[in-house]
Amino acid sequence: GESVGLHLPTLSVQEGDNSIINCAYSNSASDYFIWYKQESGKGPQFIIDIRSNMDKRQGQRVTVLLNKTVKHLSLQIAATQPGDSAVYFCAENRPRDNYGQNFVFGPGTRLSVLP
């Protein structure tokens, strides 16, 4: 039979425009969130992180916003460049009983930058 894979949402933006990638998380106890970028044939690379006691954090050309009320995370990329084309994953850390880490990854969003 036909296999069904994950349907990766795709965001297409013009070079130079701003990109906003969204992520919904499920666990209200999650205390730490990370955005990763994965290029073809490579492992996920850290972009930016945010702890649950913050609602906004800025890096170079990137901003992460956290809305704990609706359990929503977003990644904003300013002046999107061709090199930004990749799959972007959000990861939430769900605390364990001990001090271990428990990162759960979203399905990812494919960002395509148009010339």
Added chain:
Amino acid sequence: DAGVIQSPRHEVTEMGQEVTLRCKPISGHNSLFWYRQTMMRGLELLIYFNNNVPIDDSGMPEDRFSAKMPNASFSTLKIQPSEPRDSAVYFCASSLSLPPSSGANVLTFGAGSRLTVL
């Protein structure tokens, strides 16, 4: 730092053969994770070690999969016998896990091992 180092980068094997994937975490990191990535299921946690001790292996698919961490600088993921449905990219990641008051820390991923089982 050379980052998380995985080997082999690519492995093609036949069904029934044993496969061993290797990982060297970042020096000083005390937590190590094995993930599997497929189109069907995305990134899934297989097993998590803290200070070389397996903490959570609930993601290990079945008895054919086993993982070890004999010391702080080396881990293996073994599949025996391998099956075509094991074909995937396997990632190792490491982090420095601190007490709860300090919060969780970034996972750093290796480049992955792409496994194809024929």
